Amino acid sequence: MGGHPCCYKQKLKKGLWSSEEDGKLLNYITQYGHGCWSSVPKLAGLQRCGKSCRLRWINYLRPDLKRGAFSQQEENLIIELHSLLGNRWSHIAGHLPGRTDNEIKNFWNSCIKKKLRQRGIDPATHKPLSEVKDDGNESEKKLPTSSQANKGNIVGMKKSFLPPQASSTAHESCSGGSGLSGKPSDHLLQCYSFRQINYADDMGVDRPFDYNTVPGSPSSLAMHNSIPVSTFPAPAIVAHQVNPSISLLSDNSGITSYSNCSGFSYCTDSTPFLWNCENKFDKQLSSTQVHSMVEDEDKWSVYLQMPYLSGSSYPDAEPCQAYSNIKPEIEGLQTLGFPHPATYNGLTL
DNA sequence: AAAGGGCGCAACCGCCCGTGG
DNA sequence: GCCACGGGCGGTTGCGCCCTT
Structure with a gap:
């Protein structure tokens, strides 16, 4: 799009998409997938930049919308x-x-x-x-x-709660889950109590529990405090x-x-x-x-x-x-x- | 009927990040 | 480490419709 290298190589169309353009893009992606977006317009026969095609697909043409x-x-x-x-x-x-x-x-x-x-x-x-x-x-x-x-900051989270080990371990731990052991899986821990945490922080009261003490879930400390978006x-x-x-x-x-x-x-x-x-x-x-x-x-x-x-x-x-x-x-x-x-x-x- | 303002929406802009050379 | 590039994202703009005056 504007300012992007792919956009000033040639004169590209801007503005609203015509039904003909939609048809071309839809047919192409349905048949071949989008692959590299920068190559889509050329292959689909469109005078648009790749980013414009991507946006049009995501926001309008995608079938699951x-x-x-x-x-x-x-x-x-x-x-x-x-x-x-x-x-x-x-x-x-x-x-x-x-x-x-x-x-x-x-x-x-x-x-x-x-x-x-x-x-x-x-x-x-x-x-x-x-x-x-x-x-x-x-x-x-x-x-x-x-x-x-x-x-790493989350809305409503105070910086003081950011743990020293806030790191990629949070990412790693998220995919697992320890539910079989009877403990909450990490993703449940993560879903749990955000609201309470935010309110507790905002209202200056103690948090519901200390994440450091959550058994078997050191990673959830990092997860709760530096939640990777x-x-x-x-x-x-x-x-x-x-x-x-x-x-x-x-x-x-x-x-x-x-x-x-x-x-x-x-x-x-x-x-x-x-x-x-x-x-x-x-x-x-x-x-x-x-x-x-x-x-x-x-x-x-x-x-x-x-x-x-x-x-x-x-x-x-x-x-x-x-x-x-x-x-x-x-x-x-x-x-x-x-x-x-x-x-x-x-x-x- | 015409003008103007509000509103919703589609699309663009500019920036950031990740990746590969 | 640097650069180019592609992809992704949030912010912003501009157009068209609709309602009110």
Whole structure:
């Protein structure tokens, strides 16, 4: 594209793609794959640069793209992930099958930002606007840039928590998983408690547990504190999406788990368990119970609510209507051992 | 009906990173 | 170590549509 060597070798077309160009690109990639993008336009008979072709394919022509408006669950997930990952759209997109980073970025900038502000939430920091001293422009600066984030900081993480050994070991450990031994696999550890960690850090209270003491999981310390962007969540294979917010994950150990990346993970092997906020398995669930939990989107949707959406953390925010509707369900779930979505270790988030 | 503003979206821009020579 | 290049990403721009005045 502009400025790129491939672009000024010859006069290349810019701007909107015609249906004829789309057809050429689609036919070529369908038949031969894209291979080296810089060679695609020539081979496909297009007067475009390779980057333009790549973008067109990824954002528009790819057959697995999901069309249409974002669902409420997708929106909630985007907000949740943005609070964890910041403006790392490609990583957020990785959690929404069929959605592109460009699409999510546009949706965020045009729609979600506005909604959050209307609810009294600063979209940049995910904190109440009343807590954000300066105007919006200033608060935007609080987000790490992508390059900063790629160097190991995570949104909301304080530097003091960065471990000395934060390194590639995190990458290495992510692909495994120790579920067979009865301990949480690393990818579950990784999914677990980000929200709690962020809130604990933000609110200046103790973290739920010391990662140094997590048995058999020294790597998870590095993982939690310097989470390499490319491995959040860990590179477990996303087999399919149970619903837009809950991934069915499989790792090398054969463990299958469900995770909503909100601090609640469920693992189903021969001994299904509920991993509670005490970081231990204290509740045995039958497969039927687990599947029931996962498949009941209404229940999950409650657990996916950001605390501020339920009005518990940010009094100025409007209470979530769905939350009040489903309150009896929550109480029922609590009797099963599920923590309240807006509490943690007795702390109201 | 025309002008203007808001909005959503597609595409470009500029930068960074990884790789290979 | 340096450079060229390809690929990828987030930020930004510009166009077209729609609604309001």
